[in-house]
Amino acid sequence: MNPFDPAPSRSVRYSRQEIFLPIGVAGQQRLRAASVAIVGCGALGSQLSETMVRAGVGRVRLIDRDIVEESNLQRQTLFVEADAAALRPKALAAKARLATVNSDVVIDARVEDLNWDNARELLQDIDLILDGTDNFDTRYVLNDLSIESGIPWIYGACVGSYGLVLPVLRGERRTPCLRCVLGDAPAAGSSPTCDTAGVIAPIVQVIAGLQGAEALKILSGRMEAVNVGLVSVDVWTGQHDRIDLSRTEPSCEACVSGVFVSREQTEGEAFLCGRDAVQIRPPARGMALDIDDFAVTWRALGDVTLSEHVVRLREANSEMLLFRDGRALIKGTTDLGRARSIYARLIGS
């Protein structure tokens, strides 16, 4: 080997992780062979995906339905001002940044809304699912899919200065799921969100750190080391709590009898995104809209911005994003009827 070769060998790159005995060389090889999906590439997703990519997990899939906005930059560390200015989808902006961090990792970016209909297709070849979402609807889809498929997942949530983590294991070591611990999903709008209560970056780093550590254990094959329990942290008050669930049997309907609420929920074409926004699904799958045409037509209505992937219209008190596949996000409303009528007026039904 040429001693002046600038390319570091893999053992140099991951040496500090390999020296760490609980992972070691064998654990590093397992990470290399593993795949992880990060659902939601916002604040938690930024931290989680960067941790997984730097750690040398072989395949990383990024799934996110939204674009980068200026209000994201305070905590979503993968993104820069140019991403917001260009209306870049978060999954693609994250992939571009992460590809420069570690070219050894295969990064697969999907600009999609994960729901029960496409969850299997998006996650079936994955070893671990990491929760970077901001809403319970998607989390309960992940939870149900995990129970059905046996793929473990790690719940993570932050609001204000407070956050929660819960690893859900399947297979040989079956642990209580999110439904076992929290019951049925709270209705959208019933609990505080980052849009209503704000969020500060340090709690994101703590929660993503706890999720990331459990992820490294699972992916390097150290299942016995996983901290099975619900951890809560408040970085403002300094409170830390942990409910140990290592001796608790799974008990919910989904775990015991395979009754999946997500499967039965037909969300319809319009639903709340768990914040001040409504998503409208396209009338048909596989649509390819000419968003450039919409951009031209809409200029008479308000402030229009067109990018490669999306067109945005800002009117008096609402904002609409239209993706090429016909999916739309209508921001500034929680009224499904109003959102549907905006969609019908602007795009047709």
Ligand SMILES: [Zn+2]
């Ligand atoms: Zn359960």
